[in-house]
Amino acid sequence: MQKGEERSIVVETVSRVMIPFIQLFALYVIIHGAGGPGGGFQGGVVFASAFILYTMAFNLAGVRERFPESANTIFSSIGLYIYAGIGLLAIIFSLGAAQYLNYGFIPFTSHFEENRALGMDFVEMGIGITVMAITASIFFDLAQKEGIEKEEKEEG
Amino acid sequence: MKSLRAVALILIILLCGLFIYVAEDIPVFGDPEAPPIKSVKLFTMEVGQVVSLLDQHVVPEKLSMELVKRGFPSPSRVEKIGGVEGEWNGFITKEEPHYAKEEKYYWIKEGGGKVSVSRYAFVVRWIEKGLKETAVPNMVTYGLADYRGYDTLGETSVIFTAGVSVILLLRRRSRL
Numbered sequence: 001m002q003k004g005e006e007r008s009i010v011v012e013t014v015s016r017v018m019i020p021f022i023q024l025f026a027l028y029v030i031i032h033g034a035g036g037p038g039g040g041f042q043g044g045v046v047f048a049s050a051f052i053l054y055t056m057a058f059n060l061a062g063v064r065e066r067f068p069e070s071a072n073t074i075f076s077s078i079g080l081y082i083y084a085g086i087g088l089l090a091i092i093f094s095l096g097a098a099q100y101l102n103y104g105f106i107p108f109t110s111h112f113e114e115n116r117a118l119g120m121d122f123v124e125m126g127i128g129i130t131v132m133a134i135t136a137s138i139f140f141d142l143a144q145k146e147g148i149e150k151e152e153k154e155e156g
Numbered sequence: 157m158k159s160l161r162a163v164a165l166i167l168i169i170l171l172c173g174l175f176i177y178v179a180e181d182i183p184v185f186g187d188p189e190a191p192p193i194k195s196v197k198l199f200t201m202e203v204g205q206v207v208s209l210l211d212q213h214v215v216p217e218k219l220s221m222e223l224v225k226r227g228f229p230s231p232s233r234v235e236k237i238g239g240v241e242g243e244w245n246g247f248i249t250k251e252e253p254h255y256a257k258e259e260k261y262y263w264i265k266e267g268g269g270k271v272s273v274s275r276y277a278f279v280v281r282w283i284e285k286g287l288k289e290t291a292v293p294n295m296v297t298y299g300l301a302d303y304r305g306y307d308t309l310g311e312t313s314v315i316f317t318a319g320v321s322v323i324l325l326l327r328r329r330s331r332l
Contacts, residue, residue, distance in 0.1 A: 034292045039300065073323070080316050083309055101305040113291035120292060120301040127312050134319030141326040 015057035022050040033124040040127025048135035072137050079130030195263050195274035242266035
């Protein structure tokens with residue numbers, strides 16, 4: 001919240017109650033991507049919306065303390081690394097016999113089909129992490145730019 | 157100006173008519189037996205001896221020749237569909253790299269004095285074999301993350317690229 005703006009107790013309290021549930025729901029959506037309607041893309045966006053709600057209710061500096069910029073940048077690439085790495089694991093574990101992204105050859109369990117299901121779960125998690133970090137990052141960058149411009153206008 | 161408007165009105169009415177005409181062909185939403193979802197019709201032929209050969213689980217030579225003439229693989233065996241009269245499934249042999257296993261491929265149906273031969277749509281295989289092959293009950297997910305895994309990897313990298321572009325454009329140079 002910028003200097004001189006009023007704080008709203010109702011908005012702050014409601015978002016303080018809601019944010020944990022939003023984050024929990026996002027994790028639920030990501031984990032249940034295989035069994036029900038859901039998946040990495042949706043779950044990631046829901047998770048990012050929790051950060052956006054926090055920024056709306058409190059301020060940008062506060063959310064940057066909890067989720068710093070460096071961590072955001074790392075997270076945005078880590079999801080893609082997980083996805084590509086799972087694909088590469090299939091080649092490594094089968095000693096070059098399987099194709100890239102053929103999850104069945106990664107020995108999570110002893111069943112080929114179960115391996116495919118688990119590989120899909122991990123891939124969804126990677127998608128979720130990347131989408132969450134990128135959505136949050138774009139929002140924070142735009143919000144920060146607006147704040148900087150406002151400051152410059154007040155100074156000049 | 158007025159004439160332009162009249163032309164536009166006539167054009168739009170014609171377009172509406174075209175859409176209504178086209179919409180007649182669209183199958184009922186979610187109907188699994190609808191022709192474009194279940195199968196693609198290839199040709200029809202005279203009954204002759206075909207049906208009796210099909211009933212003996214023999215692939216009729218006439219049928220194989222007709223299929224090969226149109227550029228399709230000839231079936232390796234035929235099997236009666238359980239519980240339905242006058243319908244058969246045609247299987248094709250294992251053939252790397254396109255068919256890693258023996259695959260259900262043709263749908264042969266007798267009716268009205270003709271034998272019609274259709275090719276099963278890909279959706280049929282997707283629905284019937286997905287759960288067995290991947291142990292995931294959600295057919296959207298196994299399509300997205302397994303069968304079309306490369307596509308999803310590309311989508312994720314598109315999102316990543318968008319985020320990196322915004323970071324490069326908006327963040328100050330000193331902190332990345």
